[in-house]
Structures are given as C-alpha cells and as structure tokens.
Amino acid sequence: MTTLRITNGRVIDPATSFDAVADLWIADGKVLHVGARPDLRADRTIDAAGCIVSPGWIDMHVHLREPGREEDETIATGSAAAIAGGVTSVACMPNTEPAIDTQAAAEFVYLQAERANLANVFPIGAITKGRRGEELAEMGGLVDGGAVAFTDDGSPVVNADIMRRALEYSRMFDKCILSHCEDVDLTKGGVMHEGLVSLRLGVRGMPSVAEELHVYRDIELAALTGGRVHILHVSTVEAVELIRRGKKKARVTGEACPHHWLLTDEHVATLDSNYKMAPPLRAKDDVAAILAGLKDDTLDVICTDHAPHAAEKKAREFDQCPNGILGVETLLPLCVTTLIEPSHLTWPQLIAKLTINPARVLSIDRGTLKPGVLADVTIIDPKAEWTIDVNQFKSKSRNSPFHGWKVRGRAKWVIVEGVVKAG
Amino acid sequence: MTDRHLLGLEHQSAEGISALLDAAEGMLGVGTAGNPKRSDLAGICVANIFYEPSTRTRISFGLAARRLGADVVDFTSSGSSVGKGESFIDTARNIEAMGVDVVVVRHASAGAPHLLANHLKAAVVNAGDGAHEHPTQALLDMLTIRRRKGRIAGLTVGLVGDILHSRVARSNIHGLTKLGAKVIVCGPPTLVPAGVESLGVRVAHRLDDILQECDVLNLLRIQFERQRTGLFPSVNEYARLFAMTGERVRKARPDVLLLAPGPINRGVEITPDVADGPHSAILEQVDHGLAVRMAVLRRAAGRN
Numbered sequence: 001m002t003t004l005r006i007t008n009g010r011v012i013d014p015a016t017s018f019d020a021v022a023d024l025w026i027a028d029g030k031v032l033h034v035g036a037r038p039d040l041r042a043d044r045t046i047d048a049a050g051c052i053v054s055p056g057w058i059d060m061h062v063h064l065r066e067p068g069r070e071e072d073e074t075i076a077t078g079s080a081a082a083i084a085g086g087v088t089s090v091a092c093m094p095n096t097e098p099a100i101d102t103q104a105a106a107e108f109v110y111l112q113a114e115r116a117n118l119a120n121v122f123p124i125g126a127i128t129k130g131r132r133g134e135e136l137a138e139m140g141g142l143v144d145g146g147a148v149a150f151t152d153d154g155s156p157v158v159n160a161d162i163m164r165r166a167l168e169y170s171r172m173f174d175k176c177i178l179s180h181c182e183d184v185d186l187t188k189g190g191v192m193h194e195g196l197v198s199l200r201l202g203v204r205g206m207p208s209v210a211e212e213l214h215v216y217r218d219i220e221l222a223a224l225t226g227g228r229v230h231i232l233h234v235s236t237v238e239a240v241e242l243i244r245r246g247k248k249k250a251r252v253t254g255e256a257c258p259h260h261w262l263l264t265d266e267h268v269a270t271l272d273s274n275y276k277m278a279p280p281l282r283a284k285d286d287v288a289a290i291l292a293g294l295k296d297d298t299l300d301v302i303c304t305d306h307a308p309h310a311a312e313k314k315a316r317e318f319d320q321c322p323n324g325i326l327g328v329e330t331l332l333p334l335c336v337t338t339l340i341e342p343s344h345l346t347w348p349q350l351i352a353k354l355t356i357n358p359a360r361v362l363s364i365d366r367g368t369l370k371p372g373v374l375a376d377v378t379i380i381d382p383k384a385e386w387t388i389d390v391n392q393f394k395s396k397s398r399n400s401p402f403h404g405w406k407v408r409g410r411a412k413w414v415i416v417e418g419v420v421k422a423g
Numbered sequence: 424m425t426d427r428h429l430l431g432l433e434h435q436s437a438e439g440i441s442a443l444l445d446a447a448e449g450m451l452g453v454g455t456a457g458n459p460k461r462s463d464l465a466g467i468c469v470a471n472i473f474y475e476p477s478t479r480t481r482i483s484f485g486l487a488a489r490r491l492g493a494d495v496v497d498f499t500s501s502g503s504s505v506g507k508g509e510s511f512i513d514t515a516r517n518i519e520a521m522g523v524d525v526v527v528v529r530h531a532s533a534g535a536p537h538l539l540a541n542h543l544k545a546a547v548v549n550a551g552d553g554a555h556e557h558p559t560q561a562l563l564d565m566l567t568i569r570r571r572k573g574r575i576a577g578l579t580v581g582l583v584g585d586i587l588h589s590r591v592a593r594s595n596i597h598g599l600t601k602l603g604a605k606v607i608v609c610g611p612p613t614l615v616p617a618g619v620e621s622l623g624v625r626v627a628h629r630l631d632d633i634l635q636e637c638d639v640l641n642l643l644r645i646q647f648e649r650q651r652t653g654l655f656p657s658v659n660e661y662a663r664l665f666a667m668t669g670e671r672v673r674k675a676r677p678d679v680l681l682l683a684p685g686p687i688n689r690g691v692e693i694t695p696d697v698a699d700g701p702h703s704a705i706l707e708q709v710d711h712g713l714a715v716r717m718a719v720l721r722r723a724a725g726r727n
Binding site: 195196199200201202203270271312315316317318319320 | 433510511512530531532533534535537538553554555556588589590593616617618619621622
C-alpha cells in the first residue's frame with residue numbers, strides 16, 4: 001500500500017462543504033482521509049503550501065476528434081492537454097467519424113484512453129444513430145459501453161418529438177440528455193452573432209433567439225417527460241433566464257464556457273477565425289448575463305467546448321473555416337484570472353462548477369475528496385503568473401484566441417486515481 | 424506597409440478619402456484618345472485575383488493598371504488550381520512569389536482581403552469581399568457626386584434597395600458619412616438590417632417618402648435569388664415599390680443625381696428612360712472608376 005500525503009494546502013471540497021488548510025491522504029489510488037493522521041506514514045509527501053487542493057477538475061465538454069479526425073486531436077494528445085491544464089477527467093463528445101453511437105464505439109474511447117494512460121476519459125453517446133436526428137441510438141448498449149450521457153452536440157435534435165422520446169427513454173438509465181440548442185432554419189448560413197458587428201461586416205448572423213427557442217423547447221420537454229436535460233454552451237441573456245425559471249419545474253442544468261464570458265462579437269470584427277465558434281460570441285449584455293448566471297448558480301457547470309482544428313482548416317476565409325477553439329489548457333488560468341480575482345465567484349463556488357456539479361450531471365462517482373472515492377486531485381498555485389503560448393500546448397492544434405494573454409493560476413500537481421501525472 | 428492596403432473605407436480617415444478623390448481627379452482621361460499612357464507603375468506587377476464572377480471591376484482594374492504602365496496578371500478561380508483543392512492563401516502566396524507587388528482581390532467571403540494582408544508582403548486592394556466592403560466602387564460613386572455637385576458635405580444621399588447584402592452600400596455609408604453627407608437607406612425591412620442606424624444613417628422604407636429630400640439616389644442592384652429566400656415576394660412588387668421611374672424622377676428634386684453600381688436590371692431598379700436620361704450618371708461612373716482605380720493602385724504601389 002503506497003500512501004501519498006498532500007500537506008499545508010487549502011483543501012476545498014464543495015461536495016462535503018470542506019474548506020480548510022488540512023492534510024489530504026491518498027492510499028492505493030483512493031482518498032483515505034482529509035485531516036491529521038499521526039498514525040500514518042507517507043511514502044511521498046507533497047508540500048502544497050500556498051496552493052488550493054481541489055478535487056480533480058472535470059471538463060465535461062471536449063471534442064477529442066478520435067476516431068476520424070486525428071489530424072486535429074487524438075484521445076492521447078487531448079488527454080495530455082487535459083493533464084497540462086489541470087483537468088483530470090474529460091467527457092468527450094460523440095461527433096466523431098463514425099459517431100459514438102454504439103457500445104463498441106464507446107468502448108473504443110476507453111481503450112484509447114487506457115493506452116494514453118493520462119486523464120480519465122468518459123465517452124458521451126449520441127442521442128440518435130449517426131447523429132442524424134432520425135432514430136434513437138441504442139442507449140442501453142451505449143450505457144453498457146460506459147457512455148455517461150447522451151448528446152448530438154455539434155448539431156441540435158431538430159425534431160421535437162425525437163427529443164421528447166430521448167428524454168423519456170434515457171430515464172430508464174438515469175442519464176442526462178445534453179442539448180445543443182439551435183434552430184437551424186434561423187442560423188442557416190450564419191457565421192457569427194447577429195448584431196451590430198455582423199451588420200457592419202455584412203456577414204450572415206445567427207440571432208440569439210435561435211438558441212433560446214430550443215432552450216425553451218427542451219426545458220418544457222424535460223418538464224413533460226421527467227427526463228434530465230443539460231443545456232450546453234449557454235450564451236444568451238434569455239437562455240440564462242429560461243434556465244433560471246426552468247429549474248423550478250424541470251430537471252435542468254446549464255453550462256458556460258470561458259469564451260462566452262470573456263469575449264464578445266466585437267472581437268470578430270477582425271474576422272480572425274479563432275473567434276469563430278457556435279454558439280457565437282455574443283454581445284456585452286450576454287456576457288453580463290453569463291456571469292450573473294454563474295454567480296447565482298443558474299449555470300451549474302463550467303467547461304470549455306475544447307474544439308481542436310488543424311492549422312490549415314482555420315487558416316481560411318472566415319465563413320469557410322470550422323467553428324470552435326481549444327479550451328482545456330486555458331481553462332484554469334482563465335477561471336482564476338477572470339472569475340476568482342475580480343470576485344465574481346468564491347473558490348468553493350468555482351470548484352463546485354468544475355468538480356461535483358459536472359460529476360452529478362454525468363452520474364459519475366468523481367468530483368469530491370470523500371474517503372473511498374478514486375483520488376483525482378488538482379493542486380493549484382493561484383499566484384503563478386504566465387503568458388499563454390499556443391506553441392507550448394500539448395494539444396495537437398493551436399486554435400486559441402487566448403494566445404498571448406497574461407494570466408495567473410496554474411496546476412502545480414495533477415493526480416489521477418492516486419498517480420501523480422504532472423508536477 | 425499597412426497604409427498602402429485598401430481593405431475598406433470604414434477605417435480610412437476623411438482626409439485619406441479626400442486625398443484619393445483628389446488623386447483620382449488628376450487621373451481622369453489618362454490613356455484615352457489624345458492622352459498618353461503614363462509610367463507611374465513601370466516595373467510594378469499587379470495581380471487581379473478574382474474568386475467571384477466580375478466583368479466591369481476586373482476589366483477596370485486591369486485597364487487602370489496598364490494605363491499607368493504596370494504588368495497585369497489575371498487570376499480567376501474557375502479553371503484554376505482552386506479546383507484542385509489549393510487553399511486561398513496558398514494560391515495567393517504562389518502568385519505573389521512570381522513577383523507581384525499589388526494584389527487586387529474579389530472574394531465571396533467577408534474578410535478575405537484582410538486575410539491576404541496578414542499573409543502577404545504585397546499591398547492588398549479590396550475589389551469586393553462578400554457583403555462587407557467595395558471601397559473603389561464607393562470612391563467612384565463619391566467622385567461622381569463631387570464632380571456633378573461640386574461637393575459632398577451637406578448633401579443628402581439615398582441608398583435604395585438591398586442594403587443587407589450590399590458591400591457597395593456599406594462602403595458608401597462609411598465614405599459618405601465621413602465626408603459629411605447625410606445618408607438615408609431605403610428598402611423593405613427584410614433587406615434593411617436592424618440597427619443600421621448605428622452606422623450613422625437614417626432608415627426609410629418607402630422610396631416616395633424620401634424623393635423630395637435626396638440630392639443623390641444610388642440604386643443598388645437587386646439579386647433575384649433573394650426572392651426565393653423569402654426576402655421579398657416578387658420582382659414585380661419590388662419594382663413597383665422601389666424602381667426609379669420617370670414618374671418618380673418628376674417627383675424628385677429637379678437636379679437629382681441618379682447613380683447605379685450596376686450591372687443594372689432595367690425595369691427593376693431603374694426604368695430604361697431614366698437610366699438613359701439626363702439625371703443618370705451611370706456611364707460617367709464607369710469612367711470615374713478607372714480614375715479611382717489608377718489612384719488607388721498608385722498609392723498601393725507606393726508611387727504617389
């Protein structure tokens with residue numbers, strides 16, 4: 001039995017409402033104890049003075065591109081990027097080629113993650129076969145293969161009746177439906193937020209209402225069916241408000257990505273493809289609403305929508321390049337620098353949105369430091385100053401608008417199931 | 424060398440725009456009967472890279488360059504390596520590697536000229552990017568107004584038609600407002616984007632309401648395919664509401680100046696009698712286009 005002791009750090013575990021300087025003891029890959037244990041001898045001691053000791057961070061919205069688009073990212077490179085960013089678990093989206101819509105496809109993700117042997121990788125299964133939005137995928141098989149939730153992310157489920165059936169059927173497994181909210185008739189041809197900047201640039205916009213219509217629809221369908229719905233990448237004022245009200249009548253959660261509280265459509269004025277994503281960067285009011293939603297816990301989860309694209313795909317005309325930016329390697333410093341330092345969130349609030357809350361959405365036994373759980377730990381030096389440099393990324397891609405940002409906060413040690421993977 | 428690029432009028436100063444118009448005045452007639460060609464651009468190579476069909480703009484840039492003594496290469500996306508999957512930037516870099524000093528680019532994607540400006544050493548001139556900007560068209564419209572009216576400041580200019588999809592409208596709005604004109608945009612609400620007032624213009628939806636106050640009316644080309652996407656119900660109805668007819672000319676100011684960026688749809692934006700009548704400056708615009716492009720190319724080559 002190998003024993004690891006993390007000492008002198010401020011241990012924060014929102015799941016147990018623990019927040020104090022204390023020892024964290026890990027033995028045989030599991031959390032053994034939080035607090036003093038004079039009876040134990042550690043094989044290794046980590047001095048975490050000045051650091052935050054958090055349950056391992058979970059980024060529940062990443063695209064690892066494997067299988068099918070290994071030129072952008074692989075499960076191995078994405079896992080390495082996660083560890084470098086202080087993220088111990090990722091949940092990967094099924095919009096691969098082929099889609100993760102069968103038990104075998106889900107098991108392939110676990111196999112590749114095991115080969116990489118870095119972060120925990122949890123596959124999310126498709127709602128519909130081939131993500132075509134027509135027939136439900138074999139959810140039972142996907143659950144047997146280890147799928148932790150269902151989504152057709154990248155595309156909405158266009159047909160409301162299919163969405164209703166998905167919410168009903170998934171109740172059998174107590175799994176959550178993650179909804180990419182977009183009315184595709186209203187966004188057709190759109191490449192950015194519809195507003196004053198799209199007007200100036202003469203490019204086709206995607207109006208906020210295209211997102212909000214589906215948020216409304218899916219909350220009502222969750223209320224009707226008793227299913228669980230999680231609204232992906234929330235980006236508008238009204239979407240936040242719909243979720244706030246929806247929590248009173250349905251099982252609904254919501255998430256926000258750093259770019260939606262840090263950047264606006266004004267950044268798109270240069271038509272730099274690193275500012276192109278879906279949902280698009282919105283207006284100032286929307287940014288304020290996302291921050292308010294994070295503060296009052298309308299938005300339960302913070303994640304990144306990590307979307308790697310090889311350089312040649314992004315170095316194109318704005319309307320012809322793909323949507324999305326990298327996330328896992330910039331998540332932690334952006335949260336520290338833009339949420340903690342300006343006091344938008346307290347440390348326990350922030351950590352809850354990156355640990356126990358996503359663990360609950362995904363129904364996985366992670367995100368806490370309760371004795372007995374697998375010991376995933378992120379140890380954060382909140383004062384570490386550095387400059388984001390895409391050329392240092394472990395990810396296979398380089399598409400980040402945060403290149404060159406001066407930030408604070410870095411993962412100093414990253415522990416996955418009791419094994420120190422970084423630090 | 425950023426100041427040599429002409430990517431749009433939004434980020435040009437009023438002084439810069441006036442200086443280009445002054446330079447264009449000096450170019451009027453160069454290379455035509457009795458006026459010898461010039462050698463301002465001797466030893467300069469200009470590449471026309473056109474990713475969208477264009478007749479008059481491409482010919483105008485080519486002729487402008489040749490009349491100033493430049494070498495010209497023409498590249499159009501049809502029948503080129505674009506069909507072989509080569510990216511836009513790679514194509515442009517390859518053309519530049521042949522010793523090109525100025526790249527004139529027309530592209531369906533907004534921002535394509537800006538992308539080239541970031542990747543090439545050559546000066547980049549925007550000959551129309553998506554519905555974003557078409558700066559030389561706006562400059563030639565303004566040169567025409569200035570020569571016919573003697574000024575731009577204080578005039579009221581109506582831009583009529585499909586504002587939403589028009590790069591000509593955007594460049595005109597930026598240029599005209601910077602030079603002190605009042606701009607009214609006029610079209611059906613489906614073709615006049617919400618919030619366009621933020622660009623410093625007034626909105627009208629009925630042409631008859633603004634005829635009396637406009638010194639100049641610029642009749643934008645309507646693209647018939649917009650009808651299929653539900654932006655207006657029929658070409659007939661569009662013409663009834665927005666075409667400049669003889670009757671409307673009689674209701675307008677007696678000295679109203681009519682412009683059209685072309686190619687015009689006779690009977691849709693403008694009826695034939697009006698297009699060929701005394702208020703119309705459509706053919707002058709073409710001539711002024713050459714002068715404007717000479718001035719722009721000279722600036723781009725650093726030879727002004």
